[in-house]
Amino acid sequence: MVARNVLRTGFDLLDISSAGPLEGRLNLLLSDRPFSKTCFIAKLVKSALENGWVVHYLDLDTFFTVYKRLNLLNLPYSENLRVYNSEMDTLNKDISVVCSTSTKKPQFIILDSLPAFYDIFAGRSRSSEVNWRIGLYIALLMHHIKVNKGAILAASLLRSKKIKEDTWIPSYPGGMLMRAGSSTIYELREKSNFIIELKVIKHEKKDIEGRVWSLPLTF
DSSP states (O other): OOOTTBOOOSOHHHHHTTOSOBTTSEEEEEESOHHHHHHHHHHHHHHHHHTTOEEEEEESSOHHHHHHHTTOSOOOOOTTEEEEOOOTTTHHHHHHHHHTOOOSSOEEEEEEOTHHHHHHTTTTSOHHHHHHHHHHHHHHHHHHHHHHOEEEEEEEEOOEEEEETTEEEEOOTTOHHHHHHOSEEEEEEEOSSSEEEEEEEEOSSGGGTTOEEEEEOOO
């Protein structure tokens, strides 16, 4: 049985262990491949829709939109799925629309993906300014889900930075604010054409931190 404040993922192994994203919190997904990332999130989206949630998908890198148009994602039509292909001139408006959504249904907000923020503002803002902007958007969205009930999932491709000659550590888009402010952090890797591996880096349930699940790559 899934714990009350944990979202159902649609993956039985994760749901049995209540290892899904947390309601009322910021959750972070880091993936090694765009396709794996998008298919995994699509599974979460489908589960949320089936459980009566409204899903706001800010598709900044457009992978979700493209795969959906190609019918690569097993997602039925739903008026509760709202996809935003935000660009620099529309991003503030799209965030405002999400934060203005009034409904009795819980809302699942997806930011996919964080590095796209740097592409959107390339040449106009320094990285530190983009980090500040991401933090501001997250703060507005967090206030929204606290008031209206919901959850946030921010996604990114895995990145690393070199700290010593032979030592690399994960690099978190959005700066340390994302790492410290995320209640859950997942690392997703594609193991084969049909299997993905999910590792829990950080979670409110300390007994599942460090655990790894092999999951079917379904779409």
